[in-house]
Amino acid sequence: MSKMWMIRADGGSLYEEFREKGIAAIGWAQIAPHAKVGMTRKELVELYLTVEPATKEKTAISGASQVWRFMNEVAIGDGVVTYSPANRTYLIGKMTGDCEFKADLADSGMALTRTVAWQEKEVERDSLSDATKTSLGSTLTVFVVAEFAMQELLGEATGKPMQPTPEVLEEQVEADPLSGMEALALERIKDLVSKLDWAEMQDLIAGILRAMGYKTQVSPAGSDRGKDIIASPDGFGFEHPRIIVEVKHRKGQMGTKEIRSFLGGRHPDDRGLYVSTGGFSKEAYYEADRASVPLTLWTSDHIVRALIDHYEDTDTETKRLVPLKRTYLPA
Incomplete structure (x- = not known):
């Protein structure tokens, strides 16, 4: 497994639906029916602003970028992980299908889906190192998991725990660098509790x-x-x-x-x-x-x-x- 993606739609509230349906999904229902595999980021941004003209450009760029990655960059065979804030557990799997628009799931926040083979064993957040917890803390819906965090998650999931030395994390740029502060703070306080x-x-x-x-x-x-x-x-x-x-x-x-x-x-x-x-x-x-x-x-x-x-x-x-x-x- 060369790459692992965090897919966390609606802040993680769709965790059980992902597992039961055998999928990973994202929302953006306003542009999902019109988004096509192969579209460029610029085309998706323009589509976003056309459908939602009141949206700020930075918000459109951030949203369109995550949609583009889910449609075009995520590949069959890649690893995938999602998180449940309520249960403080991670679910790990492997991508098995291409991106599809699901009109019947759009209202549930799962307009764009990919099939996933989820592992039965969940990983407890408390079992992970502080470095991995921090690296998984981005509030982006779709992002690449750092190599060392991927290895630790896979180790916990297979019963072979490891504590690798963290590498320099690739910076994750959001439309507003302060927009995820509240969610990050909540997770840090949960760690204390x-x-x-x-x-x-x-x-x-x-x-x-x-x-x-x-x-x-x-x-x-x-x-x-x-x-x-x-x-x-x-x-x-x-x-x-x-x-x-x-x-x-x-x-x-x-x-x-x-x-x-x-x-x-x-x-x-x-x-x-x-x-x-x-x-x-x-x-x-x-x-x-x-x-x-x-x-x-x-x-x-x-x-x-x-x-x-x-x-x-x-x-x-x-x-x-x-x-x-x-x-x-x-x-």
Whole structure:
């Protein structure tokens, strides 16, 4: 495998669709029906500006460039990787087909597709070196993965982990160099959160809930009978809503079995919050949706976004767990 591409449509939210359908795909539905293999970058930019005349030229250049690479530069036999921000896992495969326009998938953000043979084994982000994590952090939808990062990903996927010496990374130029700062910051904060131990994670969730206006009871170490945290307006659980929180801080997705077990001990007036830094299976989301007790599922992505939203109101103990500083960027 001489080259590997990161294909991450819609910020990684199409991860499961990629795997289930055996494809890698990108959006740009406004130009996809008219884009043809063999068109030059300039022709694609002109097409973009014709279809979307209000688009800034730099945005059109960036978008058209990624469409051009997906259509013309990505080749059958190349490696491909995609990322799930929710589960913090990478899926690795090999390109097996040419670029096709799929009108039926356009509304789902997968207008242009290529077939992929995905490997069954996923790679945990936490298993990778800091250098590889950084190199995979670009917010571009389509970009070439650095050689050393490709080797580390393949090593993890085949059970032969390696920590190569990083090479000088090829600069990835975006339409706006600041446009990806928020996404990059989110991933870096997730990396910090993932290093917390279980007790610290429990304290972090409790701290976020307190910053949201609740008072919390945190269960001591040991058997918690499915209740790691109880959050309520009065701190006793007498006033509604009474939120029962389960915290799972470990690798691997939670499935229907875990969700059903959690729901089995709930009172009809309870509200549930299930936290899993390893993410949830699609079946787990279905189970939560049809639960008789209102239940919210939080992944690492939800934890970090809630922490950022309420960081100014968190107490000193919570800030000590994940120290952050505010940075201002032009709007």
